[in-house]
Amino acid sequence: MHDTSLWVFGYGSLIWNPGFPVAERHIATLPGHSRSFCMRSIHHRGTSDRPGLVLALDPTQGSACHGIGFRVRAGAEEETVAYLRERELVSAAYLEAEVAIRLEDGREVDAMTFVIDPHHEQYVHGLPLEDQARIIAAAHGGKGPNAEYLYNTTAHLAELGIADAELEWLAARVREIEAEGAS
Numbered sequence: 001m002h003d004t005s006l007w008v009f010g011y012g013s014l015i016w017n018p019g020f021p022v023a024e025r026h027i028a029t030l031p032g033h034s035r036s037f038c039m040r041s042i043h044h045r046g047t048s049d050r051p052g053l054v055l056a057l058d059p060t061q062g063s064a065c066h067g068i069g070f071r072v073r074a075g076a077e078e079e080t081v082a083y084l085r086e087r088e089l090v091s092a093a094y095l096e097a098e099v100a101i102r103l104e105d106g107r108e109v110d111a112m113t114f115v116i117d118p119h120h121e122q123y124v125h126g127l128p129l130e131d132q133a134r135i136i137a138a139a140h141g142g143k144g145p146n147a148e149y150l151y152n153t154t155a156h157l158a159e160l161g162i163a164d165a166e167l168e169w170l171a172a173r174v175r176e177i178e179a180e181g182a183s
Contacts, residue, residue: 012055028068038056044141045139
């Protein structure tokens, strides 16, 4: 029997702030994509004058992104889709996608998620980690400091037992940059 529930794959802020009614959540894997700070943020974590960086799913051959598969509470599907579109498609740098994810219990389900549009002007591919750290340490947008977004995501991934070496390095480096600026 095919699962007709609405599933959402979260890999960044949705992990710690889904904003919709969740019936079930599991660690999940999305093959063929990597989580990276490859999107300039001009609204939530930066401005047009001083863009920040936010996470996006970047299609990457041979890679896999570990995040959370959320099953939306029955009856809340329509409002959840509308909410997620309003939240995630604010600048059209993300593309809505339906992807197959594997849940930690072995089930495979189709899930709604958002991937970077590699043709959008906010897409930045291959930015060195040091440059990412300096941007994140300095940027601030409508939803707060860019560093807060990094710290929240990294902390919640660690709580879930999901290792992400790049994010962990970035969090440590941004803290160093902030400490240098405070002294």
